[in-house]
Amino acid sequence: MSRKRKLWLLWLLGIMGSLNMCVLFVIQMNTPVFFLKDQYTEDIQGGTVQITKNMSLVIFSHAGHRVYQAGNITGNMTVVTAYFDIGDFVKGRRLLRRQLYEQWANFYGQMFNPMVIYTDSRRFYNHMKNVRKVTSRLTKLFLVNRNNLWSFDIINRIQKIYKQENYPRHYPNTVKPAYSSAQHAKFELLADTLKHNFFKTEFYCWLDIGYFRDVFNQKDPFVLIAPPDFNSSLVAVTEIAEPEMNLDFINIVHNNKVWIGGGMYIGTRGVLLQLEKDYKTAVHYLLDQNLMNTDQQVMYVLFSEYGRGLFKPVTQLQLYPANHNWYRLGYLSYRKIK
DSSP states (O other): OHHHHHHHHHHHHHHHHHHHHHHHHHHHHHOOOOOOOOOOOTTOOOOOEOOOOTSOOEEEEEEBOSSSSSSSSSSSEEEEEEEEOOOOOEEETTOHHHHHHHHHHHHGGGSOOOEEEESSSSHHHHHHHHSSSGGGGGEEEEEEEEEGGGHTTTTHHHHHHTTTTTOOTTTTTTTOOHHHHHHHHHHHHHHHHHTTSSSOOOOEEOOOOOTTGGGGTTOOOOOOOOOOOOOOTEEEEEOOOOOOOTTTTTHHTTEEETSSSSEEEEHHHHHHHHHHHHHHHHHHHHHHTTTOOOHHHHHHHHSSSHHHHHHHOOOEEEEOOTOOOOHHHHHHHHEEOO
């Protein structure tokens, strides 16, 4: 073969290679071929990945729920969270500052669920706007006036209760009224999202900003989905300890009893709207009895033996035992995108 013919063939092969690379690039740009990787394989059965004829991506959970809309990186669960600037406070043995919450919040820059964020802090608002800039189309950010929320409207009543002589001091739960109000606000803000139905997803969850504090430095994209074997007529929660359902309200509140974790609640729209009504009823009853603590104690009261008889809650819970992990429900719902 002549040198001229060889050069011509090499040139032709080069052109064909370039065209193939362009085709692959276009496919990759329009087809996000990601795969699910389970965080805790002993707890989670893997989902399935399907590529449709039009080269869009569909991912299903083990329970058969569609996780991603075709062609989009969108979890079928809206995540609702909030941050209220109530100053620095000690929780456990740790001093919690605003800067720490901002660090924890960076984790949600990698989350491809629709997300609704409420805050009374302009600084935090701007921080989350930057954190969610890649997923801005999946994000609703609201700068709120806490004085317009029923959960903060009761703060003076809570303060009066906490100032009672010999009232048990469990810092910050029964010492800092604003902390207590911020915990009650979870249900109010979740209900606001549910009423507006911003993203029209099948599932919704409340998620504390610091919920994934143990892994907030991870940079892998991920989604949150409904946990395994989830019953959509119930509210999914983490069961922290075996409950004593015959405890009276004073025992639960004064002794800071914990049955379920308050960092994450998962449910469908109608069920969670009802939960806010049941919860609010219990809060106002406790206030009338000069009792108050956080959402974890109110939920214990609401679903205790005496509470069920008194309040007759319509909502029911689906318990996921903690197995020594306060954040187990979150990790059961967590899927890395690979």
